[in-house]
Amino acid sequence: MPEHFRTEPAMRPKIMIAVLGTVAVIGGGTYAYLEYNRGTADADAMRPVASVTATELLTAFTSDEAAADHRFVGTAEQAIEVKGTIRAMEPVGSDKTNVILETGDPMAGVVCEFSNADLPGDWRSGASVTVKGICTGLLMDVVLVRCAASQ
């Protein structure tokens, strides 16, 4: 080793601390940057916590909304899987589509919002489908957002 690269033994702990400190600062900064810019996850990337039919889901909310909120909406963001027949499909703006699942109640459905990019091209009214989505609660309908077709 060239003479000028050699360090005194007393200096080595200080160099180690400086190196570790630099790594910690860069690592912490990278983590903070990535965490700050983390995008929202689609339901597709989540394991569903419940699997129900559209009729069962609406019944759960209309019979005991607080209990259904606890089970299907949850305290942290979670996905559920809903099976049903497509009652209607409605465009929302230019990049989203609502897939409304039949519930047997003409006043209320299960509304599943898809990005058009995630909507299967062969879905039509009357088709039996399974949707994975993030349940946000009950208004006129039970609302699911960031949906994906369940495999």
Place this chain on the structure above:
Amino acid sequence: MNTFKLAILAALLAPMTASAQERFGTRNGHIAFFSETPMENIEGNNHKVSSVWDATTGALQFAVLIKAFEFEKALMQEHFNENYMESNTFPKAEFKGKMTGVTAEQLKKPGTYEVMVEGDLTIHGVTKPVKTKGTLTVEANGTIKASSDFMVRPEDHGIKIPGTVRKNITEQIAIRVRMDYTRM
């Protein structure tokens, strides 16, 4: 049965007693809010707003699921729900009031009208009166587009902003409302 669904049922059943009433509604209304500071810009969008408007009486109602607000960044969405809106405790926001400045008769032909909206806005479990201007456009196909922009102070609704992030969030949040109503 929740109160908003009761209102919808009432709106649909009412024609049996008053045939001249004109009612409009949407399940896909859009409400957005904005906070712009030198530190960061925050924007949330909700495309699942339910609203019913009775053009005969002027009665107007909105309901919003707080967890249906979407953000570009997951961290903003988590802080919005957990730290500020406490959406597990207060899952919905509502407006109940009246829209004046346009008559049911005027809705029969295309046109644009300046309207006034006044009522009670409940956010985070706290109800405050709101009065704001809006615009109503009747299109040739009968669709009615309604829009309004107004400001809300989080503190008025009991939403506490910690001092450490006070500079990141504006004192008044800009609210943008866009509804496409169809006849019910």
